Amino acid sequence: MEDQAVLIGFDQLTSTLIVLFILSYLIPSIINPDQSWLIHPIILAHQARFSPTRKQSETPIITNSGATPHSLPVTPDRSVKSLYDLLLKAEGKLQQIDLHSILPQDVRLNRLITNVRNQLWSQLPSKKNEEHPKILILCEDPYLKLVFTLSAATLPITTIVGSSKPTGTISIDSKAALEPYLDSLSLVISDSSSKDLVQELLGPKLAGDCLVLSTAELDCNAWFLADDQRGDSAPHDPALVSQARLRIIHQQQRSSSSTCSNDSTKKEGEGVEVYEYTPENILAGITGSLGIFPVTGKMTSKDRIFLEFNNSDGDDDLWGSEISVALAGLYSGADVYFFNGFKLLSEYKPTILMIKAMNAQILAEEIIQLSNLSLLKKFTIGRRLSQVYNGNLGSPLVETGEWVGPQLRAILTKDPISQSTATLIRAGFGVSMQRIYAHPISTGPILVSQQYDFQVPQSTTRATKSMMGCGPPAANVECKIVGVAEPSLVNHDAWKGKLVVRGPSIGTRIVPSRDPTSQQEDCFFPVAEIAQVLPNGTFLLFPPSSTGDD
Known part of the structure; x- marks a missing residue:
């Protein structure tokens, strides 16, 4: 009888402790109705999965009325009248991690643009009097492509921007798109190992008097670091600068036609499209992207924006919304880094991180794995999830801080992700999770972008x-x-x-x-x-x- 009484007493004690444990979470919820129960986020952290059905049902809806309250005028300030003006004010530094480039790392973008545009102009002595001299930029290196393209986009010339594969070759469709321009080119710039390879790659249709430059043979001090060459300075007249034309050879991602109704027919085997941009087009796209930064906090020279870049599969990510974010950040004075992989992020301490949706999902799944390690970790993540549901961000988990560094305050993604992915990242990293809305016409270097928060209906x-x-x-x-x-x-x-x-x-x-x-x-x-x-x-x-x- 005594043993039975002891067992009954132990069961009663256990039941009492369980009730007290549950009440310790329920009572705060009763006192403060805004405080949600913690048991639900604990279950979410333990059971959240990413099935195709769930992802489809949680795909964000962009409406015709919901942009962002952080709108900016067409130009960021009264002194900026053109793309060239904006680039001259871009004092941020463009850098990269684990991607080799001959481009100097510790140089402000406005200085690079000034020097490179002067060098480009000096290479066109025989055809400067033409209405629109044509040059071709054929670089795989994202740094070189960006700097050369932006510099050329401020000169009264027509710039054709191609895309080479990691093997140094170009696709058949891309070469076919280049052929109409080959016999009228004045200059070709490539990051191939030698200009002979470039001439062989482009074929016999290349103009005989066309100058071919390989970046491997360039003098970095002359092209990127030299002082402004007053004797052969590129034109600054706004009327001339506005005549610049930028033509992007864009690899199609879809089989649909993306042109006007009267241009809907497409030749068989046509795998690329060419889009022409004016300096006004590019300026509008950059200033549209500036609207995302007031949400993540005012950008300063102490900020570091990290953009994931991966060209291993031949896709040219550079001409997506990444370039809008990069230039908006550089104009704000922040340093911008291209990176591929997460292994060095904690060392460089990013403040803004723009990643692909696939990697955002991986980060969320890593947080789920953390919650499975122990009951204490599960409750820790659950408490942070509860804060997210109430519109607050807590401190990051120790583990996630070790992954990306202690100063991260926002993660951006341009692709659709699920609500559960965004919620888990907010809770685990203690950062704002934002969707960058890229314009549906996803072609060319600049896309209109906006901040989109998954939890704001x-x-x-x-x-x-x-x-x-x-x-x-x-x-x-x-x-x-x-x-x-x-x-x-x-x-x-x-x-x-x-x-x-x-x-x-x-x-x-x-x-x-x-x-x-x-x-x-x-x-x-x-x-x-x-x-x-x-x-x-x-x-x-x-x-x-x-x-x-x-």
């Missing part, structure tokens, strides 16, 4: 106008519905039509069989395979691929 106000805002209002990008009668927009039948878009940061598609000057200036680009109009007047962005990534 977007307005679902129905469209009542034939023209809807698309992206940051300050960027003046617009879209409309075609294929339905205009009254249907008032009757909320917009989803029956097709969504098309245009704006100052969108380039002009160059059709090979047509003179680019004859294209319509009011051309809208269809985005039918990238975004879907919903019955409530909003539109849903599709994931960039069907691989199942977040």
Whole structure:
């Protein structure tokens, strides 16, 4: 009997302790209704998984009304009248980790631009009097490509930007897109090991008097570090600078046509498209990206923005939204790093980190693995998840601080990710998790970008106008519905039509069989395979691929 009484007493004590343990979490919730229960986030941290169904159901919806309250005017300040003005004010330093480049690391971007544009101009003595001398930039190195391209985009010349593979070759489609320009080129710059290889790669159609420069043979001091050469200074006249034209050879990611309706037919085997940008196009895209930084905090020269760059599979990430973020950061005075892999991040202590959606999911899954190590770790993560649900960010976990360093305050991604991924990253890293909305026309160097927070619900106000805002209002990008009668927009039948878009940061598609000057200036680009109009007047962005990534 005594043993039975002891067992009963022990069971009662156990039950009492369990009740007290639960009440210790429930009582604060009763006293403070805003404090959510901790048991749910604990379960979430333990059981969160990333099934395709869940990812699809949690894909963020971008509406026609929800941009960001942190809008900026078309130019960042009154003294900036052109792309050249903005680049002269970009005092941040461009650097890279684990990517070899001949570009000096500790030089401000505005100095690089000034020196390189003078050097480029000095290499065109025989054809400066032409209306638009043409040069070709064929570099794999993201540093060189960015600096050469931006410098050329401030000169009264036409710059064609190609993309080479890691093997040093170019695709058949890219070479076919280059052929119309080869016989009129004045200068070719490549990061190939020698100019003979470049001439062999481009073939016999290359102009005989074209100067071919290999970056491996360049004098770094002359090209990147020399003082301003007053004797052969490049033109600064705004009227001349505005004549610059930048043509990007863009590898298609989709099988759809991404041009105007009258250009929808495409030749068989045409795997690339060429888009032309003016300095105004590029300026609009950069200033549109400046709107993301007030959300993550004011940028200073002490900031370090890390952009993930990986060209191992031949994809040219440089001409995505990364370049908008990079230039906006450099203009703000921050240092910008290209990186590939996380192993050295903690050493460099980034403050802003822009990564691919796949790696964001990996980070979230690592946090789940941490929660499985012990009950104490599970409760620690659960408490941080509770803070996130209440709109607050706690301190980062010790482990995540060791991965990325102690100063990280924001992680950006341009691809759709699930709500659970964003929540886990916020809780585990103690940072803001933001989606950079890239314009649906994902071609060319500059994309209009905006801050998008997964936990801020977007307005679902129905469209009542034939023209809807698309992206940051300050960027003046617009879209409309075609294929339905205009009254249907008032009757909320917009989803029956097709969504098309245009704006100052969108380039002009160059059709090979047509003179680019004859294209319509009011051309809208269809985005039918990238975004879907919903019955409530909003539109849903599709994931960039069907691989199942977040």
